[in-house]
Amino acid sequence: MAKSLLIISRQAPWAGPSAREALDIALAGGAFDLPLGMLFLDDGVFQLAPGQQPVQLQQKNLAANLQALPMFGVEELFAASSSLQERGLAADTLSLPVQVLDDAALAALIDRFDQVVTL
Amino acid sequence: MKFAIAVFSPAHAPSSRRALRFAQAALAGGHEIVRLFFYQDGVHSASGNVVAPQDELDLPAEWRAFVSAQQLDAVVCIAAALRRGVLNAEEAQRYQRPAANLPPPWELSGLGQLHEAAQGADRLMCFGGD
Numbered sequence: 001m002a003k004s005l006l007i008i009s010r011q012a013p014w015a016g017p018s019a020r021e022a023l024d025i026a027l028a029g030g031a032f033d034l035p036l037g038m039l040f041l042d043d044g045v046f047q048l049a050p051g052q053q054p055v056q057l058q059q060k061n062l063a064a065n066l067q068a069l070p071m072f073g074v075e076e077l078f079a080a081s082s083s084l085q086e087r088g089l090a091a092d093t094l095s096l097p098v099q100v101l102d103d104a105a106l107a108a109l110i111d112r113f114d115q116v117v118t119l
Numbered sequence: 120m121k122f123a124i125a126v127f128s129p130a131h132a133p134s135s136r137r138a139l140r141f142a143q144a145a146l147a148g149g150h151e152i153v154r155l156f157f158y159q160d161g162v163h164s165a166s167g168n169v170v171a172p173q174d175e176l177d178l179p180a181e182w183r184a185f186v187s188a189q190q191l192d193a194v195v196c197i198a199a200a201l202r203r204g205v206l207n208a209e210e211a212q213r214y215q216r217p218a219a220n221l222p223p224p225w226e227l228s229g230l231g232q233l234h235e236a237a238q239g240a241d242r243l244m245c246f247g248g249d
Contacts, residue, residue: 003238021159021199028230034238115243119127119159 004035006113012046013054013062019047022119023065030072037076037113038069039106040098045083048094063095070097080106121151123240125233126161128247130178135164138246139181146189154192154236157225161247162200165193168220186224194236197227 007026011018022038029036040048047062054061069077079098084091091100101109110116122145128134142152157165164179171177186193200221201210207227211219221227237243 005234005237005243017199017202018159024198025230025233029234032231032234034234115237117125117243117245 002034003114004037004112005029005115005117006037006039006110008039008041008110008116008118009044009047010042010118012043013052014046014057014059015043018119019044019062020065023062023069025117025119026069026074027065027072030069030074033073036074037078037109038074039078039080039101039109040083041080041106042083043087045079045087045089048079048096048098049089050093050095066096078106078109120145120242121153121240123153123156123233123236123243125156125158125243125245126164126247127159127245129160130164130166130169132160132247134247135161135178136176138244139178139185141244141246142191143185152189152191153240154194154232155186156194156196156233156236158196158199158230158233159247160203162195162203162205165195165200165225166205166220167222168218183224191224192236193225194228194232195221195225196233197229200227 007022009019009022013019026036026038052063077096077098079100081100081102124142126135126138164182166179169179205221206216206219207221208219
């Protein structure tokens with residue numbers, strides 16, 4: 001049986017290529033039908049903020065690429081409740097359908113996956 | 120035990136040195152390294168153009184010697200490497216860049232190699248990252 005991998009994405013979309021490179025790991029694994037999850041943690045939750053205008057920074061729109069996750073079979077998507085709260089983001093405004101988890105649930109989530117990679 | 124080792128930090132970061140020391144210790148302890156995978160700023164450790172001061176650790180040189188001596192499968196992510204100017208001769212020619220800085224033993228390949236390594240290993244060990 002394939003090993004499951006949780007990708008923890010901790011960087012804002014405007015903070016260099018980390019957010020995109022975390023997404024690329026997910027999309028590459030999805031293309032191989034691997035059991036994957038993706039958790040947006042700390043500044044990573046900014047990737048889910050609505051109404052972003054990356055063109056102003058001459059950047060591509062990461063939010064559009066994130067929408068591809070379910071199409072690539074990556075449907076286990078999570079965000080940390082405390083990270084959202086700290087940054088003033090409301091769960092019902094996010095640009096991706098994620099499960100919002102409290103800290104205890106985060107620990108259980110990480111425990112559930114065979115392997116974890118954090119970017 | 121079979122290890123897949125991923126390196127995300129640049130050559131000068133402490134985590135990159137720990138990655139090398141871990142890899143050396145793993146082999147010394149009779150374990151197997153399925154693959155080394157260099158991603159994000161980790162691709163800089165594969166650059167043949169790093170010049171370390173004489174009295175400092177030359178991590179890229181150590182990696183190169185280690186990978187060659189142990190004949191390890193050492194993959195540098197092609198997308199991450201192109202973005203950071205780490206090119207082998209073929210890519211330098213393809214993109215008409217003035218120099219190549221990724222000599223053997225490194226191989227350029229895609230992220231599928233990271234997943235394949237993780238699937239074939241008992242443990243995925245990541246160094247660096249955020």
